[in-house]
Amino acid sequence: xxxxxxxxxxxxxxxxxxxxxxxxLAAILAYTDRQVLSLLVDPIRADVGLTDADIALLMGPAxxxxxxxxxxxxxxxxxRVSRSRLLFAGILTWSIGTIACAFAPDxxxxxxxxxxxxxxxxxxxxxxxxxxxxxxxxxxxxxAVGVYFTGIAIGIxxxxxxxxxxxxxxxxxxxxxxxxxxxxxxxxxxxxxxLPGILFALLFLTVREPARQDDRQQADTTAPQxxxxxxxxxxxxxxxxxxxxxxxNAVGAWAPSLLIRNFGMDEADVGRQLGLGLMLGYGGGxxxxxxxADAAARRFGAQGKALVCLAAMLLTIPAAFLLxxxxxxxxxxxxxxxxxxxxxxxxxxxxxxxxxAPATQRGxxxxxxxxxxxxxxxxxxxxxxxxxxxxxxxGLGPALTVTVIALYVLAALALTAHLLQGRRHxxx
Numbered sequence: 001x002x003x004x005x006x007x008x009x010x011x012x013x014x015x016x017x018x019x020x021x022x023x024x025l026a027a028i029l030a031y032t033d034r035q036v037l038s039l040l041v042d043p044i045r046a047d048v049g050l051t052d053a054d055i056a057l058l059m060g061p062a063x064x065x066x067x068x069x070x071x072x073x074x075x076x077x078x079x080r081v082s083r084s085r086l087l088f089a090g091i092l093t094w095s096i097g098t099i100a101c102a103f104a105p106d107x108x109x110x111x112x113x114x115x116x117x118x119x120x121x122x123x124x125x126x127x128x129x130x131x132x133x134x135x136x137x138x139x140x141x142x143x144a145v146g147v148y149f150t151g152i153a154i155g156i157x158x159x160x161x162x163x164x165x166x167x168x169x170x171x172x173x174x175x176x177x178x179x180x181x182x183x184x185x186x187x188x189x190x191x192x193x194x195l196p197g198i199l200f201a202l203l204f205l206t207v208r209e210p211a212r213q214d215d216r217q218q219a220d221t222t223a224p225q226x227x228x229x230x231x232x233x234x235x236x237x238x239x240x241x242x243x244x245x246x247x248x249n250a251v252g253a254w255a256p257s258l259l260i261r262n263f264g265m266d267e268a269d270v271g272r273q274l275g276l277g278l279m280l281g282y283g284g285g286x287x288x289x290x291x292x293a294d295a296a297a298r299r300f301g302a303q304g305k306a307l308v309c310l311a312a313m314l315l316t317i318p319a320a321f322l323l324x325x326x327x328x329x330x331x332x333x334x335x336x337x338x339x340x341x342x343x344x345x346x347x348x349x350x351x352x353x354x355x356x357a358p359a360t361q362r363g364x365x366x367x368x369x370x371x372x373x374x375x376x377x378x379x380x381x382x383x384x385x386x387x388x389x390x391x392x393x394x395g396l397g398p399a400l401t402v403t404v405i406a407l408y409v410l411a412a413l414a415l416t417a418h419l420l421q422g423r424r425h426x427x428x
Contacts, residue, residue: 011210016135020144022203023128024151026091029200030121031155032162032193033098034063038253039163039271042260043186044110054107056383059253062114067122067374075126075367079360083127084207090127091204094120095197102183102190118374126367129354133362134210142297142305142351146290149347153282153339159193160256161279164271166192171268212360227361231368234356236418237349240309241369243411244345245377246384247338247404251323252278253382255335258396263328273332281336285343293348297355305352306419312344313412320404324397331397338404 037044041055050058078086097116104110128148136144166189175181175188183191231238256274259265289308296304319341322334350369357365389399 009211010137011135015208016132016144019131019135019207020147022207023131023148025200026087026124026128026204027148027151028155028158029091029193029197030094030124031152032159033094033117033197034121035155035159035252036163036189036193037101039160039256039267040186040189041257042267043184047184047186048104048106048110050107052386053383056253056386058107058110058114060249060380060382062111063118063121064374064377065118066115067118068371070119071122071126071367071371071374072364074122075364075370078123078126078130078367079362079364082209083131084204084209086123086127087204087207088201090120090123091197091201092120093123094118095194095201096120098190098194098197102187102194122367122370122374125370126364129350129366130362131207131210133354134212140294141354142290142293142347143287144290145351145354146286146288146293146347149290149343149350150283150286153286153343154279158275158279160271161275162193163189164268164275167268167271227364227368230357230361230365234353236414237306237309237352238369238372240313240345240411240415241349241353242372242376243313243407244342244349245373246381247377247407248342248346249377249381250385250403251335251338251400254385254396254400255323255331258323258400259328259331262395262397263331265328274335277332277336278339281338281340282343285340286347288340289344289347290351292344293351296348302356303419303423305348305355306415308348309345309352310412310415310419312341312348313408313415316341316345317405317408317412320401320408323400323404 037055037059041052044050045052045055074086074090094117097113097118097120100113100116101110104113129145132144132148133141167185169192170185170188175183180188180191256267256270259270259274260267289312292308293305296308298304300307316338319334319337322330323338325331325334350366353365353369354362385396385399385403388403389396392398392402
């Protein structure tokens with residue numbers, strides 16, 4: 001049973017939304033640093049002498065390996081130490097990693113620099129979700145979580161848009177009089193997105209820690225269930241979030257290359273058009289998903305957010321056919337539409353997990369969710385598309401469509417079974 005804490009125990013709404021605004025900007029910065037490589041695939045391949053498989057390793061396992069290893073202990077840390085200081089250290093670390101990517105001379109150096117990016121970003125979401133949960137009541141929390149994830153959404157699209165803007169500036173001679181003028185333009189793009197993070201990290205040293213709120217009060221005096229049992233009980237929602245992450249990473253990694261290779265579009269044009277579409281589609285999907293999740297929870301109870309998650313997955317399946325469209329214009333509609341629907345899956349699914357977790361386990365539960373999201377998503381997604389394309393022999397478009405449909409069908413079946421089981425036991 002969820003019993004809201006007394007009004008005086010919660011921080012003011014103004015303070016809460018100021019913290020969300022900072023976390024929103026941190027998410028944009030993080031996902032820009034993480035995703036900007038997707039626009040730079042072909043220049044990096046040509047300059048460093050890499051294959052598509054090498055690029056998939058850089059966008060996937062190189063980031064996911066350390067993120068997965070470090071994420072869970074950092075999530076436990078978010079339940080015990082200052083989250084604002086954790087965020088300062090994390091932002092500083094991933095920004096240094098992005099700058100190191102700009103100077104990497106070969107594949108091994110790029111791989112090592114991406115490990116540093118993953119280590120820093122492993123801090124962000126466990127600490128952010130824990131902070132949000134202690135600033136907002138359960139019945140208002142999904143919208144705040146959705147706003148935070150909108151920052152992630154804008155980061156995914158913004159990485160491409162910012163990359164396009166940086167390419168235009170470099171072509172216009174922005175660095176012509178500097179000592180780094182001789183660097184390849186993809187290296188200058190990475191410097192442009194990495195350097196601001198060092199200053200931005202300092203802002204989190206000004207954030208006050210809120211009291212840790214436990215809005216889940218037991219009718220008896222028993223201790224919260226072990227974390228492992230909680231994760232198993234919510235396995236279908238963890239799987240839904242991880243599937244969305246896998247497919248977001250897969251589509252996000254290869255959509256720019258799909259437009260460049262299949263339709264001969266210029267990298268900067270792809271960045272402007274696709275980047276704006278992703279910001280609107282994914283960002284809007286996160287906000288709508290958070291709002292729908294809160295509304296469904298008020299109407300249908302504990303299972304309401306999971307119902308929204310399932311509905312969004314089912315709608316994504318037919319939308320996936322637009323990823324293999326015969327024209328660039330249709331593809332530029334299909335990719336943002338996919339991300340809008342997938343964002344609803346993410347916002348509603350993760351919000352349901354946060355609501356179900358006790359206050360003393362929120363950071364750890366979020367870290368496990370993001371470990372699965374990155375270990376399965378970033379770690380497998382980009383490479384899986386390459387494997388499906390090689391198996392089909394049909395290029396990136398068919399591979400993306402097949403991957404999205406197959407995995408969302410499996411995740412939807414698992415979540416349906418979870419909801420039916422909950423209904424039999426009288427939950428929600």
